[in-house]
Amino acid sequence: MSQANSIGYDAAEYSLVKTQAWRLWVEQYTLFWIFRTLGINFDGLRVGDFGSGTGLYSRMMIGYGAKGVLAIEGDRKMVTQAKQESAAYHGLITYQDSWIQDTTGIGDCQVALGSYLLSYPKSPEEVTSYCSAIASHIADAGVYVGFGNNTEERTGGHQYKPYGFTKVHSADTMGDCEGAWVDWHIDGLTNPIRNYNLYPDTYRRAFEDAGMQLFWQEALLHQSQTGNSDWDTFFEGEAPVTAMIATKGETPWNLSAWAM
Numbered sequence: 046m047s048q049a050n051s052i053g054y055d056a057a058e059y060s061l062v063k064t065q066a067w068r069l070w071v072e073q074y075t076l077f078w079i080f081r082t083l084g085i086n087f088d089g090l091r092v093g094d095f096g097s098g099t100g101l102y103s104r105m106m107i108g109y110g111a112k113g114v115l116a117i118e119g120d121r122k123m124v125t126q127a128k129q130e131s132a133a134y135h136g137l138i139t140y141q142d143s144w145i146q147d148t149t150g151i152g153d154c155q156v157a158l159g160s161y162l163l164s165y166p167k168s169p170e171e172v173t174s175y176c177s178a179i180a181s182h183i184a185d186a187g188v189y190v191g192f193g194n195n196t197e198e199r200t201g202g203h204q205y206k207p208y209g210f211t212k213v214h215s216a217d218t219m220g221d222c223e224g225a226w227v228d229w230h231i232d233g234l235t236n237p238i239r240n241y242n243l244y245p246d247t248y249r250r251a252f253e254d255a256g257m258q259l260f261w262q263e264a265l266l267h268q269s270q271t272g273n274s275d276w277d278t279f280f281e282g283e284a285p286v287t288a289m290i291a292t293k294g295e296t297p298w299n300l301s302a303w304a305m
């Protein structure tokens with residue numbers, strides 16, 4: 046057992062803060078742009094949602110046509126809230142109350158999503174254990190699509206107040222930041238969300254050790270918002286969030302947008 050059964054912020058509150066505009070125009074748009082660009086059509090796929098929280102993306106992937114979701118989440122109250130919110134999905138989503146690094150899969154997820162999952166490991170060793178568990182759930186030729194804290198954004202974090210949150214960095218943001226915490230204070234959430242900074246190369250090595258290849262995708266803005274200067278601060282320098290794609294073996298998905 047890796048840790049207690051609570052992540053430290055409230056599940057019901059968390060569901061409500063997912064309605065902030067940037068979740069829709071940046072987070073959801075970037076994730077589904079990646080799926081579309083890879084050529085993934087969810088129809089009939091068995092998928093994973095790791096660090097599934099209150100199940101927003103589990104439900105969305107069923108909505109897009111997936112035939113079943115394995116949702117893995119370590120916070121017991123998140124799982125309870127997710128089950129309540131997913132009542133109409135009649136068993137299409139299997140919620141497993143575990144921390145991902147304590148699980149070993151059977152390689153039956155053709156696609157897996159991790160929205161903020163890899164913002165939690167605190168060290169190279171921990172991220173390696175997360176990635177090895179992720180890889181165990183993913184089928185050969187499958188893909189993991191992640192979204193989360195941009196560990197390259199270390200400018201201070203108070204500029205994001207107009208979007209409904211601030212990021213507070215633990216200490217020296219110029220020096221060695223591997224393992225440094227960053228707290229997200231989100232309007233409507235009583236307790237902050239604590240994430241940890243790891244270097245992009247640390248993630249790359251962790252996926253490589255797990256037999257997967259990592260590609261990065263910067264956060265994108267939905268076309269409906271193009272030209273709206275309200276978003277300028279969000280995207281100035283490094284955006285506060287970023288996305289990743291990790292493939293297992295030779296995938297049939299179209300990676301040409303991420304060709305190195």
Ligand SMILES: C[S@@+](CC[C@H](N)C(=O)[O-])C[C@H]1O[C@@H](n2cnc3c(N)ncnc32)[C@H](O)[C@@H]1O
Pocket residue numbers: 052063095096097098099100101102117118119120123143144145146159160161162165238
């Ligand atoms: C910021 S929330 C995001 C929830 C959901 N993915 C979403 O985007 O709405 C992060 C979630 O990851 C869960 N989590 C953190 N570390 C985890 C781990 N090691 N294994 C499984 N879940 C984890 C937390 O409990 C929390 O519910």
